[in-house]
Amino acid sequence: MACTLIILATAPLWAGRSDLRFLSEVFLYLGLAYLWNVLAGYAGLVSVGQQAYVGFGGYLLFALAMNISITPIALLPVVGLAGMLIAVPIASLIFRLHGAYFAIGTWVIAEVFRLSAAQISSLGGGSGTSLPVSVVKSIAASRSDRESFSYWAALVVLLLIIGLMFLFLRSRTGLAMTAIRDNELAAESLGINIWRTKFMVYVITAGLTSMLGALIFMQKLRISPDAAFSVNDWTAFVIFIVVIGGIGTLEGPIIGTLLYFLLRETLADLGTAYLMILGATAILIMLLAPKGIWGLVNARFGIELFPMTRRVIFNKD
């Protein structure tokens, strides 16, 4: 694993421009997949509205960068914090809905965000805006440096997400969350505060999703309401990645992301048919192997890349 990390961290030295872009995209999608996996696979909060935070992060970064002359990368923590702050009132509102109705509620929030963004004329209204050249230059003077910086930023945020998640899931709260997922009633009777645990997970994932959104649009250099709050790009694909790879596991999103990009690179020419194949694959996996590809591997070989399962160990006296 350390080897992989070193290879990935030095990628700007050995990889071509298009490879670098491709790798950053993989990282960003993997990040989104992990966050959705924590929400739906561990906390039982099935959201179809995470595009709200992707778009919010992107728009906030553009708005801040255009008004304050600091390099956008330095703004990332601010964006993350703002994402968490805005998620607090939203969570207290949509947590009144349960199950599938919660899912559609998150979608309504994303729509409110999209329609509101289209009303902000200083950010281009419905047609969107580009990052001004001066801001782009403030990331780094040359294009190759800029691309290296964006790449490293994406890698760092991804590692932050994976690290936080790993620590979190192994913590008391993480255990509480898995208990809630497995049996809400039993967990509550053991004294776990379900509402507060879920609330915390929702707010933190919202902040991290906003940071990913900021990075995504910093790389695109252009933002518009339809692209920023696209349910297909930032939620549907992410859900398919997690479901196909294996929901509720840490390995699943990696498998799902690799498979998603493999499919995309080979089938993207098919256009709409490709999306139909992706949808059908997700349905089949859900029906035939609800634990996804990693679930199959794990059941067959018992491998765990990330040791998460707790085992009872008996001491011989």
Added chain:
Amino acid sequence: MVWVNAIIQGVLIGGLYALFAAGLSLIFGVMRLVNIAHGDLIVLAAFLGLVVTTTLGFHPLTALVIVIPVMAILGYVLQYVLLNRTMGSDILPPLLVTFGLSVILQNGLLEAFSADPQKLNAGALETASLPMGSLNIGLLPLLMFVVAVCVIAGLQWIFYNTALGRAFRATSDNAEIAQLMGLNKNHVFSMAMALSLAVVAIAGIFLGTRTSFDPAGGPARLIFGFEAVIIGGLGNLWGTLIGGIILGVAQGIGAQIHPGWQQLAGHCAFLLVLAIRPTGLFPKVSH
């Protein structure tokens, strides 16, 4: 006067939203299923109407004779073959399967009909209106509203006065015991979905005659229907009608203030209800 007009139009369009919502409310009531593809099925019905009207030369309203049974059969098969396998205590499988279905439907329609907006031609009915004082009420929106009221009354009647309705209520209360009493759960669920898609067929045809539609329009219809259900209160069909009307009026008033605020005002009305009365305005008394 423009305000009175905006409100009346809002009430009438509320009928259409209630039609979007009724099918959603019905299947949730019977089997706790939320169909994410509901909006895409409404758009599918509208395209089906387009095929029937253009190939057979039917009036859109006559096309219902074909579209309703086709959608109902589709609903039965869909539930029996696919969705019944996902039913259980876990909410994730039905949610994800209908989400996948939604993506497949959207892209399938895009492949078949292109992204161009289409419209059903209802001829003279589109422009006919009834003068009421200084206002003119369009005949089509009025008809739409009346049909919505009739559909909801019809569903209510089926629920409380027929053997099928009794089966729905029994399965909804306790599917296992209903099964022991000789009801086939899978069949009951499939009948509920068939009925839901029959209502979807009516909603789709009215959607197509009132405005233009395109393959990407499904999610918006799902959201409007969902908002009407939540505003009205879960499990209450008449509440759903009122929910639709409130949504329609909010959108009408929003559009009157600023054209960009039409949908936003509707969403705000929904969030407001969620904030002050999370169970909706007319929640069904739990039995």
